[in-house]
Amino acid sequence: MMPKPNKHDELRLLVNSRHPIITVETAEEERFELLLMELAAELAVPLYEWSVTKGLSKYHGAAIYNTEQPEQALANIPLIQGDAIFLLKDFARYCDNDRICRRLRDLAEKFRTVRRAIVISAASLELPAELTSEAAPFQLGLPTAEELLPGVKRVLAETNREQHIPVSLDVAGMSQVARNLCGLSEEEAIRTLRMCILSRGKADAGLLDDVLDAKRQALKSDGLIETVRRDASFGDVAGLKRLREWIAKRKSALTPEGQRFGLVPPKGILITGVQGCGKSLAARAVAGEWGFELARLDAGALYDKFVGESEKKLHKALELAQKLAPMVLWIDEIEKAFASAGSSGDADAGLSQRLLATLLTWMQDRESGVFLAATSNNITVLPPEMMRKGRFDEIFFVDLPDAEVRAALFQLHLKKRGRDVTAFDLARLATGSAGFSGAEIEQVIVAGLYSAFAQKQQLTTDVLLSEIRATQPLSVTRAEEVESIRQWAKTRAAPAD
Numbered sequence: 001m002m003p004k005p006n007k008h009d010e011l012r013l014l015v016n017s018r019h020p021i022i023t024v025e026t027a028e029e030e031r032f033e034l035l036l037m038e039l040a041a042e043l044a045v046p047l048y049e050w051s052v053t054k055g056l057s058k059y060h061g062a063a064i065y066n067t068e069q070p071e072q073a074l075a076n077i078p079l080i081q082g083d084a085i086f087l088l089k090d091f092a093r094y095c096d097n098d099r100i101c102r103r104l105r106d107l108a109e110k111f112r113t114v115r116r117a118i119v120i121s122a123a124s125l126e127l128p129a130e131l132t133s134e135a136a137p138f139q140l141g142l143p144t145a146e147e148l149l150p151g152v153k154r155v156l157a158e159t160n161r162e163q164h165i166p167v168s169l170d171v172a173g174m175s176q177v178a179r180n181l182c183g184l185s186e187e188e189a190i191r192t193l194r195m196c197i198l199s200r201g202k203a204d205a206g207l208l209d210d211v212l213d214a215k216r217q218a219l220k221s222d223g224l225i226e227t228v229r230r231d232a233s234f235g236d237v238a239g240l241k242r243l244r245e246w247i248a249k250r251k252s253a254l255t256p257e258g259q260r261f262g263l264v265p266p267k268g269i270l271i272t273g274v275q276g277c278g279k280s281l282a283a284r285a286v287a288g289e290w291g292f293e294l295a296r297l298d299a300g301a302l303y304d305k306f307v308g309e310s311e312k313k314l315h316k317a318l319e320l321a322q323k324l325a326p327m328v329l330w331i332d333e334i335e336k337a338f339a340s341a342g343s344s345g346d347a348d349a350g351l352s353q354r355l356l357a358t359l360l361t362w363m364q365d366r367e368s369g370v371f372l373a374a375t376s377n378n379i380t381v382l383p384p385e386m387m388r389k390g391r392f393d394e395i396f397f398v399d400l401p402d403a404e405v406r407a408a409l410f411q412l413h414l415k416k417r418g419r420d421v422t423a424f425d426l427a428r429l430a431t432g433s434a435g436f437s438g439a440e441i442e443q444v445i446v447a448g449l450y451s452a453f454a455q456k457q458q459l460t461t462d463v464l465l466s467e468i469r470a471t472q473p474l475s476v477t478r479a480e481e482v483e484s485i486r487q488w489a490k491t492r493a494a495p496a497d
Contacts, residue, residue, distance in 0.1 A: 011039055011138055015085065019136040020111035021104070024121040025312075026140040028185050029089065032121060035140070040085050045115065048080065051089045059087075070094040074103040083115040092125035101128055108134045142323045143186045149178040151190050159197050167203040180211045183219060183227075183324045192218060225295045225317045227324070233288030237281055238412050238438065239405035243271075243396050243496040250393075251290055254326070266393045267363065268372030270334070270386075272379040272493060273398030274482055275474060276439030282398070282496070283330050283373035292371065293327035299337030302355060310351055311358055318362045325369030334374040335381050356383060363391050380488055387492075396496040397489035400437055400475055400482070405497065406430040409441045410464075417445065425461045432468045435475035444468055 014022050026032050033049075037059060040047035047059040055067035056076055067073045070091065077086055094100050107118060108131075120127075120135070127135055152174055159165045169177065181189040196210040197203050216227040234244050246269075253263035269286075271279045287294035297317055302310050321329045331337075338356050363372065372392070376382060379395075387395070401409060407430040411421050433441055445459075447467045452459040475482050489495075 007140060008035060008039060011035065012043070014136050014138055015039065015043065015045075015115065015117050018112055018115065019117060020108035021131065021135040022117055022119045022138050023092070023125060023127065023135045024119060024138050024140055025123070025125050026121065027123040028140060028187065029121060029123075031143070031186050032140050033087070036085065036087060036119065043083075043115075045083045045085055047085050047087065048077075049087045049089065050091070056086075070097075070100050071103060074100065074107065077107060077118075078110070085117050085119060087119045087121065090122045091120045092122050092127055095127055095131060101130055104131060105134065139319070141319060142183060143189070144323070145175065145178040145182050148181050148186065148189050149175060151186060152178045152181070152193060155190055155193050155197065156203055159194065159203070163198065165197060165202060169203050169205070169207065173205065173208070176208055177211055180208055181215060183320050184215060188218060219295075219320070225297045225320055225329070228284070228294045228296050228330070230284075230288045230292075230294050232281055232284045234282075234285045236288075236412070237278055237285055238408035239401055240278065240282055240398065240496045242494065243269075243282060243398075246394065246396075246494075247286055247289055254290065265368040266371060267366075267368075268329075268374065268392050270374045270376060270379070270392045270395045271398060271496070272376045272395065272485070272489070273496070274400050274437060274485060275377050276437035277398045277400060278438045279375040279377075279398050280330075280332055283328075283332070283375050286371065286373050287328040287330075290326075290328070290371075293324050294330060295321060295324060295327055296330045296332065297321075299331055299334055302337060303351065311354055314355055314358050318359070318366075321370050322367060325367070326371075327369070328371045328373050331372065331374040333377060334386075335376050335378055338382060338386065356385065360385055360391065378485075379493075380484075395493040397485075397493035398496045399486065399489075400435060401441075402497075403430045403434070406433050406436065406441060409438050410445070413442050413445045417449065419459060423460075424464070428461060429464055429468070432465050436468070436471075436473045437475075440471065440473050444471060447471075 011022075024032055037047055040059070048056060049059055050056040050067070050073045052068060052070070055063035056073045057063040057067075064076055067076050073088070095104065104118070111117065119138075156167050156169070156174065160167050177193065181193060184192060192214045193211060196207060196214050200207055200210055216229070219225065219227050234240070234247070237244075250266040252258040253265045259265075269283075271282055273279055284294060286292070302313050302317075321327060338352055338359070374392070379387075385391075407426040410424065410426050410429045410433075414421050414424060433444065436444070444464055444467045448459055448464045451467065452463050455463075457463075
């Protein structure tokens with residue numbers, strides 16, 4: 001397998017391929033300028049820059065007279081001879097003007113046969129349809145750990161020199177700090193690191209966790225994906241024996257020994273089944289078992305009223321997930337976002353179909369390191385493209401727990417609440433709660449604690465049995481729906497237990 005080209009290589013390929021217009025949507029203007037400057041130096045091509053405040057000039061040189069206005073700048077570009085790269089900052093906002101759009105198209109026509117490229121950059125940009133076909137988009141992406149490491153070392157040295165903060169991290173520790181900052185822009189990463197160092201008062205091993213916590217908060221405010229603290233493993237889950245075994249076996253593919261043996265890292269699983277039977281907990285438990293980062297993608301929040309923005313949100317979220325690798329990307333109730341994609345798409349003007357296409361392309365082509373754990377309460381509404389082999393490694397069905405698992409669930413939840421399990425008749429509780437889901441069993445214990453406290457007595461088996469008799473489980477109130485899900489899973493999914 002050929003190594004994936006880095007951003008420098010990708011940009012060089014676009015310029016050398018005679019793309020007349022290249023668009024770059026990024027808030028990291030300074031980082032992109034540095035990349036473009038390095039490429040121009042390597043190709044021995046002069047770099048020009050334009051902004052509405054400074055006009056057109058050779059990079060860091062004096063501005064050409066009277067080029068502040070966009071049309072004037074475009075009029076001067078043909079007067080500059082030879083190969084060149086022209087960086088136009090925030091220029092897309094002026095392209096709705098007919099004259100400016102026409103001038104750009106005329107330049108593009110001439111630039112196709114020479115190594116001259118116009119690069120339009122902005123934090124957010126959208127070109128008119130006439131220019132979109134002429135433009136090649138370049139994704140700068142987020143910085144890698146290797147790109148962040150020099151900044152980490154610089155901040156550690158600065159805070160040690162200026163604030164006299166002791167640094168006890170070795171080279172490996174500094175590299176881990178850089179990895180923990182992945183998922184943030186370069187400026188955000190440096191700001192986050194400096195804040196953590198100043199708050200902690202020292203740069204020691206504890207800084208690694210501080211940086212991770214600060215990054216989780218920063219990403220939460222961004223609204224794309226939310227990193228979640230690993231708070232579950234399969235020790236917190238009762239039953240699901242086959243799912244546990246499957247996850248345990250696949251862990252070996254994540255080791256160097258397994259990969260040398262030829263094991264392929266797993267891509268993901270889809271967990272469906274009866275509501276309240278632990279699907280979400282099982283998905284989160286994978287991260288705990290493997291020691292991966294865990295992030296939640298809120299599929300329902302992807303929808304945006306502006307055309308094209310929803311797809312950009314999803315693309316950024318998936319790109320961010322790749323930067324956080326190794327990680328488990330958890331999508332809860334995936335049908336909420338993609339159910340409409342299975343229809344004609346008229347309900348949302350095709351938006352769900354476009355989102356689905358973006359997700360499926362990523363699922364098929366993504367690099368290893370991101371394991372997708374999706375859950376669904378109603379898998380029958382998902383489009384068939386999502387169920388095709390190669391999208392998910394396996395589809396697991398989680399059924400209502402049997403008597404043995406119900407006893408284990410009572411034991412698990414009683415222990416969590418500090419109760420002596422030997423004081424309860426687990427067999428009677430398991431028998432009495434036939435048809436109950438794991439969530440319903442937990443609520444029986446919660447309700448029992450309230451009842452016992454109100455009656456000024458200890459929680460007992462009889463109190464819990466009384467709460468069981470007062471509860472109508474989902475398997476009774478929605479019996480037809482539960483049976484329908486079971487019938488679907490018989491030939492289409494692997495039993496999780």
